[in-house]
Amino acid sequence: MTQPVPRISVPAALALGSAALGAAFASGLFLGRWFPPWRSRREKRLLPPEDSPLWQYLLSRSMREHPVLRSLRLLTLEQPQGDSMMTREQAQLLANLARLIKAKKALDLGTFTGYSALALALALPPAGCVVTCEVDAGPPELGRPLWRQAEEEHKIDLRLKPALETLDELLAAGEAGTFDVAVVDADKENCTAYYERCLQLLRPGGVLAVLSVLCQGEVLQPKPQDKAVQCVRNLNERILRDARVHISLLPLGDGLTLAFKI
Numbered sequence: 465m466t467q468p469v470p471r472i473s474v475p476a477a478l479a480l481g482s483a484a485l486g487a488a489f490a491s492g493l494f495l496g497r498w499f500p501p502w503r504s505r506r507e508k509r510l511l512p513p514e515d516s517p518l519w520q521y522l523l524s525r526s527m528r529e530h531p532v533l534r535s536l537r538l539l540t541l542e543q544p545q546g547d548s549m550m551t552r553e554q555a556q557l558l559a560n561l562a563r564l565i566k567a568k569k570a571l572d573l574g575t576f577t578g579y580s581a582l583a584l585a586l587a588l589p590p591a592g593c594v595v596t597c598e599v600d601a602g603p604p605e606l607g608r609p610l611w612r613q614a615e616e617e618h619k620i621d622l623r624l625k626p627a628l629e630t631l632d633e634l635l636a637a638g639e640a641g642t643f644d645v646a647v648v649d650a651d652k653e654n655c656t657a658y659y660e661r662c663l664q665l666l667r668p669g670g671v672l673a674v675l676s677v678l679c680q681g682e683v684l685q686p687k688p689q690d691k692a693v694q695c696v697r698n699l700n701e702r703i704l705r706d707a708r709v710h711i712s713l714l715p716l717g718d719g720l721t722l723a724f725k726i
């Protein structure tokens with residue numbers, strides 16, 4: 465005798481089907497293939513890890529890092545929080561943009577050991593200048609011998625005080641509209657104030673870069689107590705609606721926003 469086949473309604477069958485599909489995606493198994501571990505449900509990164517063969521290929525076929533810049537990067541990576549330095553491909557992109565627009569004056573918020581400052585300095589003409597802002601005197605002094613070795617020290621104007629003070633001094637000195645490039649890579653709590661002041665200091669056609677705008681995925685759902693991530697999220701919303709700039713958000717490093725002043 466045949467067993468009766470259990471009957472289920474069409475909506476229930478559809479619900480079961482989509483639940484099974486969801487489970488397949490969630491477990492990373494779909495169409496018989498495992499997704500690599502960085503494809504977690506809460507995306508932490510959008511690109512393959514740096515040590516993946518494809519990323520290594522990309523770097524090996526695109527990076528033209530100056531040898532002293534490379535030494536500075538390797539020295540920086542040995543330091544505590546050395547990985548807070550921007551990535552080499554981000555630095556190279558910003559340097560290329562600076563060259564493209566024939567930049568002479570750049571702003572760099574968050575010097576650290578000066579990797580971004582040196583990358584920009586190398587892209588500027590001999591009379592060019594990078595005003596770089598830092599509150600901690602230690603890391604820039606570690607990097608300074610390499611700025612000198614690259615023969616770029618004279619272009620790097622280190623201001624050791626909170627970046628907001630330096631930006632206000634530049635505005636008070638009548639330097640609004642005179643900078644070609646600005647890089648925002650200091651404390652996140654002040655990122656909106658940095659963005660607004662840098663935009664005033666840039667000339668039309670100038671490029672404003674904001675680093676780490678994805679906060680390692682935390683920007684999707686900031687914890688209420690995480691003010692830094694909340695500030696970055698608010699800035700991302702503001703930039704999206706800002707008619708004074710054209711924008712791109714690139715998945716390089718921890719997210720890089722480029723705003724082109726109109």
Ligand SMILES: C[S@@+](CC[C@H](N)C(=O)[O-])C[C@H]1O[C@@H](n2cnc3c(N)ncnc32)[C@H](O)[C@@H]1O
Nearest residue numbers: 548549550574576579580598599626627650651
């Ligand atoms: C992400 S690191 C900068 C990395 C650097 N742009 C590079 O690519 O090597 C951030 C730096 O901002 C500095 N910083 C934090 N608060 C600051 C402030 N209020 N004003 C200026 N610099 C600040 C930190 O001391 C730290 O060195």
